Amino acid sequence: MDLSEASKLFLKYCEVEKKLSPHTINAYRGDLQQFEKQVDFPKSLDRFTEIWINSAIHVWRSDPDLKASTIKRRLATIKVFVRWLFQEELIASNITERLRLKIKIPKRLPRNVQTLEMRKLVAVDPEMLAERVLVNGKTLWDRRQWDRLTARLAIEILTLTGVRVGELVSIKIQDIDHTARQIYILGKGNRERRVVFPDRVTSTRIRAYRQSVRQRFGNDVTDALFLNGLGRPATDQYIRRIIRTFAENVELIKRVTPHMLRHTAATQLLEAGVDIRFVQKLLGHASITTTEIYTHVADHALRERISRVNVRKRLEINR
Structure with a gap:
Protein backbone atom coordinates (compact mmCIF):
# COMPACT_ATOMS: atom_id res chain seq x y z
CA MET A 1 0.00 0.00 0.00
CA ASP A 2 1.28 3.48 -0.79
CA LEU A 3 1.02 6.71 1.19
CA SER A 4 -1.89 8.12 -0.82
CA GLU A 5 -4.07 5.02 -0.37
CA ALA A 6 -3.29 4.91 3.34
CA SER A 7 -4.23 8.57 3.71
CA LYS A 8 -7.65 7.95 2.15
CA LEU A 9 -8.29 5.01 4.48
CA PHE A 10 -7.23 7.10 7.47
CA LEU A 11 -9.60 9.95 6.53
CA LYS A 12 -12.44 7.44 6.10
CA TYR A 13 -11.66 6.06 9.56
CA CYS A 14 -11.77 9.60 11.01
CA GLU A 15 -15.13 10.24 9.37
CA VAL A 16 -16.93 6.93 10.00
CA GLU A 17 -15.46 5.58 13.23
CA LYS A 18 -14.08 8.63 15.01
CA LYS A 19 -16.93 10.83 13.71
CA LEU A 20 -14.68 13.86 13.56
CA SER A 21 -16.08 17.13 12.24
CA PRO A 22 -15.83 17.93 8.51
CA HIS A 23 -13.58 20.86 9.43
CA THR A 24 -11.08 18.57 11.20
CA ILE A 25 -11.14 16.01 8.38
CA ASN A 26 -10.52 18.71 5.77
CA ALA A 27 -7.61 20.01 7.84
CA TYR A 28 -6.16 16.48 8.06
CA ARG A 29 -6.62 16.00 4.32
CA GLY A 30 -4.79 19.24 3.48
CA ASP A 31 -1.90 18.46 5.86
CA LEU A 32 -1.45 14.93 4.50
CA GLN A 33 -1.52 16.21 0.91
CA GLN A 34 1.25 18.66 1.78
CA PHE A 35 3.19 15.82 3.39
CA GLU A 36 2.84 13.62 0.29
CA LYS A 37 4.25 16.43 -1.87
CA GLN A 38 7.47 16.36 0.13
CA VAL A 39 8.03 12.62 -0.34
CA ASP A 40 10.00 12.50 -3.61
CA PHE A 41 11.02 8.84 -3.47
CA PRO A 42 8.73 5.75 -3.85
CA LYS A 43 5.83 6.19 -1.43
CA SER A 44 5.26 2.56 -0.47
CA LEU A 45 4.60 2.18 3.27
CA ASP A 46 7.32 -0.47 3.36
CA ARG A 47 9.82 2.38 2.94
CA PHE A 48 8.20 4.73 5.49
CA THR A 49 10.84 6.04 7.90
CA GLU A 50 11.33 9.12 10.05
CA ILE A 51 13.46 10.53 7.20
CA TRP A 52 10.24 11.29 5.32
CA ILE A 53 8.99 13.39 8.22
CA ASN A 54 12.31 15.07 8.96
CA SER A 55 12.82 16.14 5.36
CA ALA A 56 9.25 17.49 5.11
CA ILE A 57 9.68 19.54 8.29
CA HIS A 58 13.03 20.84 7.01
CA VAL A 59 11.41 22.08 3.78
CA TRP A 60 8.52 23.71 5.64
CA ARG A 61 10.84 25.42 8.11
CA SER A 62 12.79 26.86 5.18
CA ASP A 63 9.64 28.50 3.80
CA PRO A 64 9.45 32.08 5.15
CA ASP A 65 5.74 32.28 4.30
CA LEU A 66 4.79 29.33 6.56
CA LYS A 67 3.90 30.12 10.16
CA ALA A 68 5.32 28.01 12.97
CA SER A 69 1.74 27.21 14.02
CA THR A 70 1.02 25.74 10.56
CA ILE A 71 4.14 23.54 10.69
CA LYS A 72 3.27 22.39 14.20
CA ARG A 73 -0.27 21.49 13.12
CA ARG A 74 1.04 19.51 10.13
CA LEU A 75 3.43 17.61 12.39
CA ALA A 76 0.57 16.83 14.80
CA THR A 77 -1.49 15.47 11.88
CA ILE A 78 1.40 13.26 10.75
CA LYS A 79 1.81 11.88 14.28
CA VAL A 80 -1.88 10.96 14.49
CA PHE A 81 -1.70 9.39 11.04
CA VAL A 82 1.44 7.35 11.86
CA ARG A 83 -0.07 6.14 15.14
CA TRP A 84 -3.09 4.87 13.18
CA LEU A 85 -0.84 3.17 10.62
CA PHE A 86 0.95 1.34 13.43
CA GLN A 87 -2.30 0.32 15.14
CA GLU A 88 -3.60 -1.04 11.82
CA GLU A 89 -0.29 -2.93 11.37
CA LEU A 90 0.40 -1.14 8.10
CA ILE A 91 3.84 -0.19 9.38
CA ALA A 92 6.13 -2.14 11.73
CA SER A 93 6.65 0.59 14.38
CA ASN A 94 5.47 4.01 15.46
CA ILE A 95 8.37 5.93 13.97
CA THR A 96 7.22 9.24 15.47
CA GLU A 97 8.40 7.99 18.87
CA ARG A 98 11.97 8.40 17.59
CA LEU A 99 11.42 11.98 16.46
CA ARG A 100 12.99 14.78 18.46
CA LEU A 101 11.34 17.66 16.64
CA LYS A 102 10.12 20.70 18.54
CA ILE A 103 8.28 23.51 16.83
CA LYS A 104 8.33 26.63 18.96
CA ILE A 105 5.42 29.01 18.51
CA PRO A 106 5.91 32.63 19.62
CA LYS A 107 3.56 33.43 22.47
CA ARG A 108 0.84 35.78 21.33
CA LEU A 109 -2.08 37.08 23.28
CA PRO A 110 -5.48 36.37 21.73
CA ARG A 111 -6.95 39.31 19.84
CA ASN A 112 -10.27 40.46 21.17
CA VAL A 113 -12.70 43.30 20.52
CA GLN A 114 -12.47 46.13 23.02
Whole structure:
Protein backbone atom coordinates (compact mmCIF):
# COMPACT_ATOMS: atom_id res chain seq x y z
CA MET A 1 0.00 0.00 0.00
CA ASP A 2 1.28 3.48 -0.79
CA LEU A 3 1.02 6.71 1.19
CA SER A 4 -1.89 8.12 -0.82
CA GLU A 5 -4.07 5.02 -0.37
CA ALA A 6 -3.29 4.91 3.34
CA SER A 7 -4.23 8.57 3.71
CA LYS A 8 -7.65 7.95 2.15
CA LEU A 9 -8.29 5.01 4.48
CA PHE A 10 -7.23 7.10 7.47
CA LEU A 11 -9.60 9.95 6.53
CA LYS A 12 -12.44 7.44 6.10
CA TYR A 13 -11.66 6.06 9.56
CA CYS A 14 -11.77 9.60 11.01
CA GLU A 15 -15.13 10.24 9.37
CA VAL A 16 -16.93 6.93 10.00
CA GLU A 17 -15.46 5.58 13.23
CA LYS A 18 -14.08 8.63 15.01
CA LYS A 19 -16.93 10.83 13.71
CA LEU A 20 -14.68 13.86 13.56
CA SER A 21 -16.08 17.13 12.24
CA PRO A 22 -15.83 17.93 8.51
CA HIS A 23 -13.58 20.86 9.43
CA THR A 24 -11.08 18.57 11.20
CA ILE A 25 -11.14 16.01 8.38
CA ASN A 26 -10.52 18.71 5.77
CA ALA A 27 -7.61 20.01 7.84
CA TYR A 28 -6.16 16.48 8.06
CA ARG A 29 -6.62 16.00 4.32
CA GLY A 30 -4.79 19.24 3.48
CA ASP A 31 -1.90 18.46 5.86
CA LEU A 32 -1.45 14.93 4.50
CA GLN A 33 -1.52 16.21 0.91
CA GLN A 34 1.25 18.66 1.78
CA PHE A 35 3.19 15.82 3.39
CA GLU A 36 2.84 13.62 0.29
CA LYS A 37 4.25 16.43 -1.87
CA GLN A 38 7.47 16.36 0.13
CA VAL A 39 8.03 12.62 -0.34
CA ASP A 40 10.00 12.50 -3.61
CA PHE A 41 11.02 8.84 -3.47
CA PRO A 42 8.73 5.75 -3.85
CA LYS A 43 5.83 6.19 -1.43
CA SER A 44 5.26 2.56 -0.47
CA LEU A 45 4.60 2.18 3.27
CA ASP A 46 7.32 -0.47 3.36
CA ARG A 47 9.82 2.38 2.94
CA PHE A 48 8.20 4.73 5.49
CA THR A 49 10.84 6.04 7.90
CA GLU A 50 11.33 9.12 10.05
CA ILE A 51 13.46 10.53 7.20
CA TRP A 52 10.24 11.29 5.32
CA ILE A 53 8.99 13.39 8.22
CA ASN A 54 12.31 15.07 8.96
CA SER A 55 12.82 16.14 5.36
CA ALA A 56 9.25 17.49 5.11
CA ILE A 57 9.68 19.54 8.29
CA HIS A 58 13.03 20.84 7.01
CA VAL A 59 11.41 22.08 3.78
CA TRP A 60 8.52 23.71 5.64
CA ARG A 61 10.84 25.42 8.11
CA SER A 62 12.79 26.86 5.18
CA ASP A 63 9.64 28.50 3.80
CA PRO A 64 9.45 32.08 5.15
CA ASP A 65 5.74 32.28 4.30
CA LEU A 66 4.79 29.33 6.56
CA LYS A 67 3.90 30.12 10.16
CA ALA A 68 5.32 28.01 12.97
CA SER A 69 1.74 27.21 14.02
CA THR A 70 1.02 25.74 10.56
CA ILE A 71 4.14 23.54 10.69
CA LYS A 72 3.27 22.39 14.20
CA ARG A 73 -0.27 21.49 13.12
CA ARG A 74 1.04 19.51 10.13
CA LEU A 75 3.43 17.61 12.39
CA ALA A 76 0.57 16.83 14.80
CA THR A 77 -1.49 15.47 11.88
CA ILE A 78 1.40 13.26 10.75
CA LYS A 79 1.81 11.88 14.28
CA VAL A 80 -1.88 10.96 14.49
CA PHE A 81 -1.70 9.39 11.04
CA VAL A 82 1.44 7.35 11.86
CA ARG A 83 -0.07 6.14 15.14
CA TRP A 84 -3.09 4.87 13.18
CA LEU A 85 -0.84 3.17 10.62
CA PHE A 86 0.95 1.34 13.43
CA GLN A 87 -2.30 0.32 15.14
CA GLU A 88 -3.60 -1.04 11.82
CA GLU A 89 -0.29 -2.93 11.37
CA LEU A 90 0.40 -1.14 8.10
CA ILE A 91 3.84 -0.19 9.38
CA ALA A 92 6.13 -2.14 11.73
CA SER A 93 6.65 0.59 14.38
CA ASN A 94 5.47 4.01 15.46
CA ILE A 95 8.37 5.93 13.97
CA THR A 96 7.22 9.24 15.47
CA GLU A 97 8.40 7.99 18.87
CA ARG A 98 11.97 8.40 17.59
CA LEU A 99 11.42 11.98 16.46
CA ARG A 100 12.99 14.78 18.46
CA LEU A 101 11.34 17.66 16.64
CA LYS A 102 10.12 20.70 18.54
CA ILE A 103 8.28 23.51 16.83
CA LYS A 104 8.33 26.63 18.96
CA ILE A 105 5.42 29.01 18.51
CA PRO A 106 5.91 32.63 19.62
CA LYS A 107 3.56 33.43 22.47
CA ARG A 108 0.84 35.78 21.33
CA LEU A 109 -2.08 37.08 23.28
CA PRO A 110 -5.48 36.37 21.73
CA ARG A 111 -6.95 39.31 19.84
CA ASN A 112 -10.27 40.46 21.17
CA VAL A 113 -12.70 43.30 20.52
CA GLN A 114 -12.47 46.13 23.02
CA THR A 115 -15.56 47.16 25.01
CA LEU A 116 -16.05 50.46 23.15
CA GLU A 117 -15.78 48.63 19.83
CA MET A 118 -18.31 46.03 20.99
CA ARG A 119 -20.72 48.80 21.88
CA LYS A 120 -20.60 50.01 18.29
CA LEU A 121 -21.24 46.49 17.04
CA VAL A 122 -24.28 45.88 19.22
CA ALA A 123 -25.66 49.43 19.04
CA VAL A 124 -27.62 48.50 15.91
CA ASP A 125 -31.20 47.67 16.85
CA PRO A 126 -32.20 44.24 15.45
CA GLU A 127 -35.81 45.40 15.13
CA MET A 128 -34.70 48.14 12.77
CA LEU A 129 -32.87 45.56 10.63
CA ALA A 130 -35.99 43.38 10.51
CA GLU A 131 -38.10 46.05 8.77
CA ARG A 132 -39.59 44.78 5.51
CA VAL A 133 -40.99 46.31 2.36
CA LEU A 134 -44.50 45.34 1.23
CA VAL A 135 -45.10 45.19 -2.52
CA ASN A 136 -48.52 44.05 -3.75
CA GLY A 137 -49.15 42.47 -0.37
CA LYS A 138 -45.93 40.44 -0.49
CA THR A 139 -43.04 40.89 1.89
CA LEU A 140 -39.77 41.65 0.12
CA TRP A 141 -36.34 41.57 1.73
CA ASP A 142 -33.16 43.25 0.71
CA ARG A 143 -30.31 40.68 0.57
CA ARG A 144 -27.86 42.96 2.35
CA GLN A 145 -30.45 43.70 5.00
CA TRP A 146 -30.88 39.98 5.65
CA ASP A 147 -27.13 39.56 5.99
CA ARG A 148 -27.02 42.40 8.53
CA LEU A 149 -29.91 40.93 10.53
CA THR A 150 -28.19 37.53 10.63
CA ALA A 151 -24.79 39.08 11.47
CA ARG A 152 -26.27 41.08 14.35
CA LEU A 153 -27.71 37.99 16.05
CA ALA A 154 -24.58 35.93 15.32
CA ILE A 155 -22.40 38.60 16.94
CA GLU A 156 -24.62 38.65 20.02
CA ILE A 157 -24.60 34.86 20.51
CA LEU A 158 -20.86 34.53 19.82
CA THR A 159 -20.02 37.25 22.32
CA LEU A 160 -22.40 36.11 25.05
CA THR A 161 -21.68 32.38 24.84
CA GLY A 162 -18.13 32.10 23.45
CA VAL A 163 -19.09 29.32 21.03
CA ARG A 164 -16.88 28.56 18.02
CA VAL A 165 -18.19 29.61 14.62
CA GLY A 166 -18.42 25.95 13.57
CA GLU A 167 -20.56 25.28 16.64
CA LEU A 168 -22.68 28.35 15.92
CA VAL A 169 -23.71 27.23 12.42
CA SER A 170 -24.48 23.74 13.76
CA ILE A 171 -27.12 25.02 16.20
CA LYS A 172 -30.60 23.68 15.46
CA ILE A 173 -33.87 25.11 16.74
CA GLN A 174 -34.37 22.07 18.97
CA ASP A 175 -30.97 22.73 20.60
CA ILE A 176 -32.26 25.91 22.22
CA ASP A 177 -34.02 25.77 25.59
CA HIS A 178 -35.65 29.18 25.97
CA THR A 179 -36.96 28.40 29.47
CA ALA A 180 -33.52 27.57 30.87
CA ARG A 181 -31.83 30.06 28.50
CA GLN A 182 -29.44 27.37 27.32
CA ILE A 183 -28.10 26.12 23.98
CA TYR A 184 -26.93 22.54 23.51
CA ILE A 185 -23.55 22.42 21.78
CA LEU A 186 -21.70 19.46 20.29
CA GLY A 187 -18.12 20.69 20.31
CA LYS A 188 -14.65 19.45 19.46
CA GLY A 189 -14.04 15.76 20.02
CA ASN A 190 -17.83 15.25 20.18
CA ARG A 191 -17.82 16.76 23.68
CA GLU A 192 -21.28 17.91 24.68
CA ARG A 193 -21.91 21.03 26.72
CA ARG A 194 -24.57 23.64 27.33
CA VAL A 195 -23.92 27.35 27.04
CA VAL A 196 -26.16 29.99 28.55
CA PHE A 197 -27.29 33.44 27.52
CA PRO A 198 -27.70 35.82 30.46
CA ASP A 199 -31.21 37.18 30.00
CA ARG A 200 -34.44 36.88 28.05
CA VAL A 201 -33.45 39.61 25.58
CA THR A 202 -31.38 37.16 23.54
CA SER A 203 -34.18 34.60 23.70
CA THR A 204 -36.62 37.21 22.38
CA ARG A 205 -34.24 38.13 19.56
CA ILE A 206 -33.78 34.49 18.56
CA ARG A 207 -37.57 34.07 18.36
CA ALA A 208 -37.86 37.31 16.36
CA TYR A 209 -35.16 36.12 13.95
CA ARG A 210 -37.01 32.86 13.38
CA GLN A 211 -40.19 34.83 12.74
CA SER A 212 -38.25 36.77 10.10
CA VAL A 213 -37.09 33.44 8.63
CA ARG A 214 -40.69 32.32 8.21
CA GLN A 215 -41.71 35.66 6.70
CA ARG A 216 -38.95 35.54 4.13
CA PHE A 217 -38.66 31.83 3.32
CA GLY A 218 -42.00 30.38 4.47
CA ASN A 219 -42.69 27.73 7.10
CA ASP A 220 -41.09 24.83 5.26
CA VAL A 221 -37.47 25.71 6.06
CA THR A 222 -34.50 23.93 7.59
CA ASP A 223 -34.27 23.63 11.36
CA ALA A 224 -30.83 25.30 11.37
CA LEU A 225 -30.91 28.44 13.51
CA PHE A 226 -28.99 30.64 11.06
CA LEU A 227 -29.89 30.85 7.37
CA ASN A 228 -28.14 32.62 4.53
CA GLY A 229 -29.88 34.88 2.03
CA LEU A 230 -31.08 31.89 -0.01
CA GLY A 231 -32.74 30.19 2.94
CA ARG A 232 -30.06 27.53 3.29
CA PRO A 233 -28.18 26.70 6.49
CA ALA A 234 -25.47 29.28 7.08
CA THR A 235 -21.86 28.13 6.70
CA ASP A 236 -18.93 29.32 8.77
CA GLN A 237 -17.57 31.14 5.69
CA TYR A 238 -20.87 33.01 5.31
CA ILE A 239 -20.89 34.02 8.99
CA ARG A 240 -17.28 35.24 8.77
CA ARG A 241 -18.09 37.34 5.71
CA ILE A 242 -21.24 39.01 7.03
CA ILE A 243 -19.65 39.78 10.41
CA ARG A 244 -16.66 41.38 8.69
CA THR A 245 -19.01 43.46 6.51
CA PHE A 246 -21.20 44.37 9.50
CA ALA A 247 -18.16 45.67 11.40
CA GLU A 248 -17.07 47.72 8.39
CA ASN A 249 -20.55 49.24 8.13
CA VAL A 250 -20.39 50.51 11.73
CA GLU A 251 -16.95 51.97 10.88
CA LEU A 252 -14.75 49.69 12.94
CA ILE A 253 -11.16 49.85 11.70
CA LYS A 254 -10.36 46.44 13.16
CA ARG A 255 -11.10 43.38 11.02
CA VAL A 256 -13.55 41.49 13.22
CA THR A 257 -13.73 37.68 13.09
CA PRO A 258 -15.94 35.17 14.94
CA HIS A 259 -12.88 33.85 16.79
CA MET A 260 -12.13 37.35 18.09
CA LEU A 261 -15.67 37.46 19.50
CA ARG A 262 -15.02 34.12 21.24
CA HIS A 263 -11.88 35.62 22.77
CA THR A 264 -13.91 38.67 23.76
CA ALA A 265 -16.47 36.50 25.56
CA ALA A 266 -13.73 34.83 27.62
CA THR A 267 -11.98 38.11 28.43
CA GLN A 268 -15.17 39.90 29.47
CA LEU A 269 -16.15 37.07 31.82
CA LEU A 270 -12.72 36.89 33.47
CA GLU A 271 -12.57 40.66 33.87
CA ALA A 272 -16.00 40.49 35.50
CA GLY A 273 -14.59 38.05 38.07
CA VAL A 274 -16.09 34.78 36.79
CA ASP A 275 -14.14 31.73 38.00
CA ILE A 276 -11.82 30.41 35.30
CA ARG A 277 -13.27 26.90 35.68
CA PHE A 278 -16.69 28.18 34.65
CA VAL A 279 -15.13 29.96 31.66
CA GLN A 280 -13.37 26.71 30.73
CA LYS A 281 -16.69 24.86 30.78
CA LEU A 282 -18.44 27.56 28.76
CA LEU A 283 -15.76 27.58 26.05
CA GLY A 284 -15.55 23.80 25.91
CA HIS A 285 -11.81 23.59 26.59
CA ALA A 286 -10.61 20.09 27.45
CA SER A 287 -7.78 21.54 29.55
CA ILE A 288 -7.83 24.58 31.81
CA THR A 289 -4.34 25.39 30.47
CA THR A 290 -5.99 26.49 27.22
CA THR A 291 -8.30 28.83 29.11
CA GLU A 292 -5.46 30.30 31.17
CA ILE A 293 -4.15 32.28 28.21
CA TYR A 294 -7.12 34.61 28.65
CA THR A 295 -5.98 35.50 32.16
CA HIS A 296 -3.02 37.26 30.55
CA VAL A 297 -5.44 39.37 28.51
CA ALA A 298 -7.40 40.21 31.66
CA ASP A 299 -4.16 41.10 33.47
CA HIS A 300 -3.20 43.37 30.60
CA ALA A 301 -6.54 45.17 30.87
CA LEU A 302 -6.05 45.46 34.63
CA ARG A 303 -2.66 47.13 34.15
CA GLU A 304 -4.16 49.59 31.69
CA ARG A 305 -6.94 50.51 34.10
CA ILE A 306 -4.53 50.97 37.01
CA SER A 307 -2.37 53.21 34.85
CA ARG A 308 -5.37 55.34 33.89
CA VAL A 309 -6.54 55.70 37.49
CA ASN A 310 -3.02 56.68 38.65
CA VAL A 311 -3.50 56.04 42.36
CA ARG A 312 -0.10 57.60 43.18
CA LYS A 313 -1.17 60.95 41.76
CA ARG A 314 -4.41 60.89 43.77
CA LEU A 315 -2.54 60.03 46.97
CA GLU A 316 0.24 62.57 46.50
CA ILE A 317 -1.87 65.41 45.12
CA ASN A 318 -1.34 67.53 48.26
CA ARG A 319 2.39 66.98 48.56
